[in-house]
Amino acid sequence: MKNDFAQLETWTPKKIRTLRNNLNNRIESFKKDGEGTKELQKSHMLFGLDAGECRELLTRAQKIIKETK
Secondary structure: OOOOHHHHHHOOHHHHHHHHHHHHHHHHHHHHHHHHOOOOOOOOOOOOOOHHHHHHHHHHHHHHHHHHO
């Protein structure tokens, strides 16, 4: 199950907030554990993303959340 982050603007506000929280947690794991960060399961929405991709996606999610307020 690979999420289509290109269509992020069409996601529900709740799903985007969940994504933001997951991204914040994942980025914190990268900061704490570096290259030793645990691999996510294939079914996880952030599977396969590295720290840079997570930060970039977080910026997009935060912008969408801010625009919907």
